[in-house]
Amino acid sequence: MELVATGISLGIDNSELLAFLNQGIRTIKYLVKSYYWILTLRLSMQWFPNINPYVHPMYALLYLTDPFLENFEGLVPNVLGMDMSSMLAFICLEWIIRTLDSIAFY
Template identity: 70%
Template sequence: MIDLHSLELVSMRFLESLPHFDPLDFTPVELFRIWVCVTKYSLKQYYWVLTVRLSVQWFPNINPYMHPIYILMYTTDFFLNFFKEFVPNILGMDMSSMAAFICLEWMIRTLESIEFVTD
């Protein structure tokens, strides 16, 4: 059986060993660099979520409205619906998902092209 008192002591020692974190120690350039990196990696993850969501739609035997696939539908519908309003169907094909991928790739590449000059 786990002793809760010893578990609490171990967790307190772990938290005490962490260095002190103060957000005011960062310069605005460092904060912007952190924001760019976090945004870039978040968009990359969203790119793969969108890829999985659109790949699942190719299989008719998978019901997209059951968990856990419904989470993919819910997290990507607002982004795809934004493009469905502006991109018309061409020869009966919905090109909004392609436009969404192009926009997402453009945002990722723009963030990757930002270079930070160190003094």
């Protein structure tokens, strides 16, 4: 007994599908890069103690970035009283961006 796979035509040309996939990868890469800069702004804000992070514009940064940073807490020990887990978060985001740079559909 043989199983024969039948092709299902969606009415989409191969080149259109590849262009759609490439555009999706570029969009995801843009979103990750944007999040990278939001995270950079949030961590730079911590160096200025006179900025209240709980007022509305700054609280949005905390709300967007805290769930991501909580994943890295405790993975890297503190060095001279500084939390290095944010460095691990940046390395992870940079790895994701470089991986998305290398993906291309031909």
